[in-house]
Structure formats: structure tokens, C-alpha cells
Amino acid sequence: MSKIPIIIEREFFSRVKKKSFIVTTLLMPLMIIALIVIPVYVAQKTDKDCLVYVLDENDYFINKFADTEKVHFAYPSGELESMKQRCIDGECDAVLHILSGSQSNQANLYYHKDPPLSLKGRVTEQMDKILFDRTLMDTFHIDLQKYEIIKQTSQSSVAAVQIDADGQERASMMLLNRIVGLICGVLIYMFVFLYANQVMRSSIEEKANRIVEIIISSVKPFEFMMGKIIGVALVGILQFAMQIVLAVVLLFGVQFLLPTIFSETTVAGPDVASATAAAESMQIQNSSLFSDISAFYSFPFTTLIICFFIYFLFGYLIYASLFAGLGSATDNETDSNQFVLPVSLPLILTIMIISMEASAQSTLVKWLSIIPFTSPIAMLYRIPSGVPLWELILSIALLIGTFVLCVWLSAKIYRTGLLMYGKKVTWKEIWRWVRM
Amino acid sequence: MNIIEIKDVTKKFSNQLALDGLTLDIPEGRIFGLLGPNGAGKTTLIRILTHITMPDSGRVLFHGHPLEAADVENIGYLPEERGLYKKMKVSEQVVYLARLRGLSKQEATRRLKEWFQKFDIDSWWNRRVEELSKGMQQKIQFIATVVHQPDFLIFDEPFSGFDPVNAETLKQEILNLKAQGATVILSTHNMASVEEICDEIALVNHGRLVLNGEINEVRRRFKQSLFHISVANNIDTSNFPTDFQIVKKTSVGNETSLNIQILNNTPSNQLLQYLIEQQYTVTAFNEILPSMNEVFIKAVQS
Numbered sequence: 001m002s003k004i005p006i007i008i009e010r011e012f013f014s015r016v017k018k019k020s021f022i023v024t025t026l027l028m029p030l031m032i033i034a035l036i037v038i039p040v041y042v043a044q045k046t047d048k049d050c051l052v053y054v055l056d057e058n059d060y061f062i063n064k065f066a067d068t069e070k071v072h073f074a075y076p077s078g079e080l081e082s083m084k085q086r087c088i089d090g091e092c093d094a095v096l097h098i099l100s101g102s103q104s105n106q107a108n109l110y111y112h113k114d115p116p117l118s119l120k121g122r123v124t125e126q127m128d129k130i131l132f133d134r135t136l137m138d139t140f141h142i143d144l145q146k147y148e149i150i151k152q153t154s155q156s157s158v159a160a161v162q163i164d165a166d167g168q169e170r171a172s173m174m175l176l177n178r179i180v181g182l183i184c185g186v187l188i189y190m191f192v193f194l195y196a197n198q199v200m201r202s203s204i205e206e207k208a209n210r211i212v213e214i215i216i217s218s219v220k221p222f223e224f225m226m227g228k229i230i231g232v233a234l235v236g237i238l239q240f241a242m243q244i245v246l247a248v249v250l251l252f253g254v255q256f257l258l259p260t261i262f263s264e265t266t267v268a269g270p271d272v273a274s275a276t277a278a279a280e281s282m283q284i285q286n287s288s289l290f291s292d293i294s295a296f297y298s299f300p301f302t303t304l305i306i307c308f309f310i311y312f313l314f315g316y317l318i319y320a321s322l323f324a325g326l327g328s329a330t331d332n333e334t335d336s337n338q339f340v341l342p343v344s345l346p347l348i349l350t351i352m353i354i355s356m357e358a359s360a361q362s363t364l365v366k367w368l369s370i371i372p373f374t375s376p377i378a379m380l381y382r383i384p385s386g387v388p389l390w391e392l393i394l395s396i397a398l399l400i401g402t403f404v405l406c407v408w409l410s411a412k413i414y415r416t417g418l419l420m421y422g423k424k425v426t427w428k429e430i431w432r433w434v435r436m
Numbered sequence: 437m438n439i440i441e442i443k444d445v446t447k448k449f450s451n452q453l454a455l456d457g458l459t460l461d462i463p464e465g466r467i468f469g470l471l472g473p474n475g476a477g478k479t480t481l482i483r484i485l486t487h488i489t490m491p492d493s494g495r496v497l498f499h500g501h502p503l504e505a506a507d508v509e510n511i512g513y514l515p516e517e518r519g520l521y522k523k524m525k526v527s528e529q530v531v532y533l534a535r536l537r538g539l540s541k542q543e544a545t546r547r548l549k550e551w552f553q554k555f556d557i558d559s560w561w562n563r564r565v566e567e568l569s570k571g572m573q574q575k576i577q578f579i580a581t582v583v584h585q586p587d588f589l590i591f592d593e594p595f596s597g598f599d600p601v602n603a604e605t606l607k608q609e610i611l612n613l614k615a616q617g618a619t620v621i622l623s624t625h626n627m628a629s630v631e632e633i634c635d636e637i638a639l640v641n642h643g644r645l646v647l648n649g650e651i652n653e654v655r656r657r658f659k660q661s662l663f664h665i666s667v668a669n670n671i672d673t674s675n676f677p678t679d680f681q682i683v684k685k686t687s688v689g690n691e692t693s694l695n696i697q698i699l700n701n702t703p704s705n706q707l708l709q710y711l712i713e714q715q716y717t718v719t720a721f722n723e724i725l726p727s728m729n730e731v732f733i734k735a736v737q738s
Contacts, residue, residue, distance in 0.1 A: 003535075003536055006532070014524060018523075206521075209519040209520065210515075210518055210519030211518075211519045211521055213488070213515040213517060214515060214518060214577075215536065216488055217488050217511070217513045217515070218536035218537050220505065419488070432450070
């Protein structure tokens with residue numbers, strides 16, 4: 001009877017029972033949620049009602065600022081210095097001093113106690129708007145109402161439609177394609193490195209512990225290696241699944257407990273000074289991203305999900321078996337670094353290339369999606385934009401073939417490497433083991 | 437009946453010949469000492485017997501059939517370089533190793549409990565290996581080696597790291613295993629323990645068999661006609677016959693002890709006869725066989 005299940009069981013439970021497993025499983029989603037929620041929450045928390053005294057040297061801005069829910073404007077008369085003193089005394093939260101003459105588009109916002117982060121952004125926004133109106137009126141003699149009409153009548157809508165080789169049309173969302181492809185690629189990259197590394201570390205540890213000779217006198221090195229690789233894979237899948245579920249639950253929980261955060265995010269978002277630009281561009285993207293429902297439904301979800309699992313699994317298996325082999329060749333982690341970099345270089349390069357906005361249709365990405373060591377990332381990046389079936393089949397066939405080859409190679413290295421102590425192993429030496 | 441028959445086994449590592457046409461039989465139910473200097477090929481031989489490596493040529497028979505992977509369930513192996521998973525609980529660890537040797541989880545747990553009671557170490561059951569001292573870990577490793585009740589056991593330097601008390605316990609356990617019918621290979625440089633517990637030995641050097649046989653027979657092969665005599669008198673050795681060379685002489689009161697080497701193939705009875713003729717009261721007369729230490733050095737140096 002094969003002993004692989006016994007090994008899988010140990011590899012799986014010895015990891016799952018560890019405190020560090022539970023901690024990282026819980027901590028990762030918590031951290032991600034915290035990264036999303038905390039900045040919004042903090043911005044909101046500090047977002048108290050503010051009173052701003054406006055002192056305009058040209059008197060142009062007087063009574064032009066519109067009071068909002070959070071910011072109120074007042075226009076008392078007086079010198080700047082006395083206004084500042086009133087601010088220090090707590091009469092107002094800030095003093096907006098608009099400079100005179102040609103500098104009338106410049107202002108200083110004086111404050112004593114830290115105002116909300118969003119205050120400067122909100123004031124600037126209003127000043128921009130007042131100045132915009134003035135330019136419209138003074139230079140082009142257009143009032144705001146007319147401007148709105150111009151804006152609306154001059155809006156166009158361009159839909160991207162992809163045509164495949166058979167002439168079939170498919171509504172396409174270029175940006176969504178790219179984002180989904182990139183996320184899948186990054187997830188695979190993370191999974192492969194995180195868990196393939198665990199396989200390697202554990203091989204090194206067993207060698208350093210000297211338990212390995214007892215084990216391989218009971219099981220074949222190949223069985224031992226496969227049991228370990230599969231055991232760690234199961235740990236990875238479980239951890240990933242738990243993290244996703246937890247993140248979703250947390251997200252809903254936060255939304256339920258603090259509904260104001262999300263309902264107001266869209267309002268507060270652009271006002272948070274530092275985040276203004278990013279949030280605004282995201283909003284624009286979002287609206288155009290899902291503007292065309294038909295495009296959303298034509299998205300190749302089934303292909304994507306199936307391929308994600310195939311590439312996810314075999315990508316991991318290839319790298320885990322290579323890492324297991326190389327781990328067995330060294331006695332300590334420092335020595336293993338010389339092997340890790342050359343082996344992981346294809347993955348790192350692929351992730352760099354696709355994150356530099358390389359087109360999913362470019363020749364380079366096409367080749368990367370067929371070469372087995374880079375295809376797990378590159379192919380996933382391409383799939384949302386559509387991939388000819390023969391290329392997909394070729395890529396998967398090569399991937400599986402490479403997996404078999406890698407396991408065979410690594411089993412050879414593993415068999416010899418495990419019992420080799422005290423010698424710094426070179427690539428040449430490893431090659432000799434393979435040919436043995 | 438031989439439990440193991442090694443026939444003309446050769447194993448080469450890149451440019452080094454580890455085993456060079458080695459042929460050796462290991463009889464069933466005995467404690468067999470596997471001796472040899474460092475680098476002689478002992479570990480390679482052991483790894484072939486435990487099915488870790490394969491010979492380049494030659495055959496190994498186990499119970500008369502060619503050794504195969506399934507046979508490892510009948511073999512217990514305590515390697516020289518031995519360790520345990522440090523973070524694992526003691527009991528889980530041994531149960532795991534026993535399952536890899538073919539026991540079911542329940543059976544492994546049951547037998548392990550018996551061993552823990554026998555060694556009076558019940559309190560270690562849930563402790564992590566890293567919490568145990570080196571000596572304690574050695575005991576666990578011993579249990580892991582024997583828990584699946586193999587009929588063929590290989591102990592590679594089992595006494596290293598043991599204090600005298602634990603070494604004695606281990607020695608007794610090895611003798612117990614033999615009494616229960618198991619065959620034991622003991623690979624060690626500790627010649628005193630070889631003399632104490634081994635029935636037969638094989639000495640390997642440069643991958644070849646140098647010496648093999650029943651232990652006292654082997655020692656006899658290296659004897660130097662050296663005799664120990666005690667007499668209840670003071671002896672004057674100045675006019676001893678030249679064939680009887682005195683190697684060592686000690687006198688305590690009226691007692692004299694002599695170690696005498698008999699030269700020129702003179703029969704030992706002539707020495708006894710001479711002593712009686714000289715009116716000495718002989719209280720002891722026995723041949724001194726060389727120690728395994730001496731045998732080892734001689735065999736390796738020749």
C-alpha cells in the first residue's frame with residue numbers, strides 16, 4: 001500500500017495545528033480589511049463640523065462659499081492678526097486668508113488645533129469652483145447653467161467590442177480584463193512562492209534534524225516528496241479558502257456594524273485630501289467598468305475559473321517539486337538561496353512584465369503564456385482578453401509535461417541530496433545526481 | 437538458516453568504490469557485529485540492507501528472496517545520524533514512524549503505550565521532542581526502531597551519546613530482542629560492547645570483507661600463544677626456559693601472576709609441566725585471547 005496518505009496526513013496536520021497557521025490565517029484578512037477600513041474610518045472620525053472665517057483682500061469671495069454639512073463659512077470684518085487671535089481663542093477652527101491683487105487665486109489656511117484632514121481639500125474645491133465660474137462669466141460670458149448643458153450634450157460613449165477569429169463579437173472591458181488577469185496572476189504568484197518555499201524549508205529542516213534517514217528507510221524518497229508536496233498544497237488551499245471566506249465575512253460585518261463608513265465613503269472619498277485623486281479616478285473607472293452589462297456577462301468566467309485552478313495547481317506543483325529537490329541538496333537555508341533565485345526568476349520577471357501594463361495580446365506575453373515556467377501567471381493574465389483554444393491546450397499540455405519532468409528530476413536530486421551532508425553543493429554536482 | 441545473504445555486491449559513488457564485490461551471510465537469531473574503520477563501506481552496506489540505496493551489481497537476499505521495498509516493514513533501523521521532528525509530540529512522532537513501517541494507527545498506539553510503561557516514561561506521551569534531553573530522545577528513537585516488531589534490526593552506533601546506565605539498559609534490550617528471536621546487526625567502534633554482546637562479526641575494509649566468523653573463533657585466529665598463570669609462590673624468573681618469554685609479572689605477597697608468551701610453537705603443556713617440576717603451586721592457568729580491539733587493529737593494518 002502506498003504510504004503517501006500517511007505522509008500527507010502528517011504534513012497537513014503538523015502545519016494546520018501550529019499556532020502560526022491560525023495566526024496568519026486570521027491576521028491576513030484582518031490586515032487587508034483594516035487597510036481598507038481604517039483610513040476611511042479615521043478620516044470620518046476626525047471629520048467634525050468646522051467654522052472657517054474668510055478674509056478676502058479683494059472682497060470677491062465674500063458670501064460665495066457654500067456652507068456644507070461639515071464646513072461653515074463666516075465673513076467677519078477685521079485684520080488678519082486679530083482673526084488669527086480669535087482662531088487661537090477657539091472662536092473658529094480656521095482662517096482662510098485670500099491674497100490680494102494678482103495673487104487672488106492664492107490663499108493661506110491658518111489653524112491652531114489640527115482641523116480634519118479633509119478641510120483643506122474642501123476649501124480648495126470650493127475656491128476652484130468659484131474661480132471656474134468667474135472665468136466662465138468674465139472671459140467666455142457663459143453662466144453655469146449653460147455650461148452644464150454644454151457638458152451634457154458633448155458627452156459620447158464608446159464601447160469596446162472584441163471580434164474573435166470566427167467574426168463573433170464580444171463586448172469587452174479592456175480595463176476589467178487587465179485587472180482580473182493581474183489579480184489572478186498575483187494570487188498564483190503568492191501561492192506558489194509561499195507554499196513552495198514551505199516545501200523547501202521543510203526538506204532542509206528534515207535534513208538538518210537528521211530524521212530523514214529513518215523516514216526514507218521506510219518509504220521511497222519519491223513517495224516522501226510527493227506526500228510532502230501534496231500535504232503542503234492542501235494546507236495552502238485550506239488557508240487560502242479560509243482567508244477569502246473570512247475576508248468576505250469581515251467585510252460584511254464591518255458594513256453591518258458601521259454602515260455609515262460605506263454609505264459615506266463615496267461622499268467623503270474625494271474630500272480626503274491625499275486620497276482625492278486616486279479615489280476619483282477609481283470612481284470614474286468603476287462607472288465605465290460596469291457600464292455595459294452585456295460586456296460583464298460576456299466575461300469568460302467559466303474558462304477563467306477552470307484555468308485558474310489548473311494553472312494554480314500545476315504552477316505550484318512544478319515549483320514545489322523543484323524547491324523540494326533543491327532543498328534536499330542543501331543543509332541550511334543560506335545555502336539554498338543560490339538555487340532559489342535562478343529557479344524563481346521566470347515567475348518574478350513575468351509578474352514584472354505584466355504589471356508594467358504590457359498588453360495581453362503582445363507577442364512577448366503570448367510566448368510567456370505558453371512557456372511552462374511563466375505560463376501560470378501570463379496565461380491567467382491573457383484569458384480575460386480571450387485566448388485561442390489551441391494555445392490554451394498547448395500551454396496546459398506543456399505545463400503538465402513539465403510537471404512530470406520536474407517531479408522526475410527532483411526525485412533524483414532528492415534521493416541523493418537527502419543523504420548528502422557537509423558539502424556545499426553546486427549546480428554541476430546536482431546535474432551529476434540527475435544523470436546518475 | 438541465513439536471514440540475509442549478500443552476494444557479490446558492488447556500489448560505486450562517482451569515483452569511489454564503496455563496496456567491492458562483498459559477499460556475506462548473516463545467520464538468523466544472532467547478534468552480528470559489523471566492524472570496520474571509518475569509510476570502509478559499512479554505512480553503504482547498511483543503506484543497501486535498509487533498501488535506501490540499490491547496489492550497482494550483486495544481490496541481497498532477505499529470508500531467501502531478493503530484498504524488496506515491502507521488506508522494510510520487517511526491518512528496524514537506528515541510523516548513526518538520527519533525529520526526530522523537534523516540534524512534534526513524542527507519541528505522535530513514534531506512531532507516525534510506526535505507520536510508515538506498516539502498522540495501523542491503533543496498533544502502533546497500543547504497542548507504544550506498552551513500551552512507555554516498560555521504560556516508565558508515561559509522562560512523556562504529550563511532550564514535544566525539543567523538551568526532552570538527548571538521552572531521552574535516544575530512548576524514543578530506540579522505541580521507534582523496534583515498535584513494529586521487526587525480525588531484523590540494524591543499530592548503527594547505538595551507544596553513542598548514552599550514559600553508562602542507559603547504555604546498559606540498551607544492551608539488555610538488544611539481548612532481549614535476540615532472545616525473542618530477532619536478528620541484530622550492530623555496527624559500532626565500541627569493541628568492548630562487541631565482545632560483550634555479539635555472537636559473530638564481520639570486518640569490512642575498503643569495501644571488502646576482511647574477517648568474518650564466530651567472535652571467539654575470530655579472536656582465536658589472532659591468538660599469540662599468550663598465557664596467564666598464577667602461582668601461590670614467589671617465582672624466580674631469571675632462569676626460565678627461553679621458549680617462555682615473560683611479558684608481564686606482578687607479585688602480591690606470596691602470590692605471583694605472570695603473562696607468558698610461548699615461543700617456537702612449544703606446546704603450552706610444557707609450560708605447565710615446567711612449573712610443576714619447579715614445585716610451584718599453580719592456582720590459575722589460562723590462555724589470553726586478543727581483545728576485539730587488538731583484532732581490529734591487526735586486521736585493518738594487515
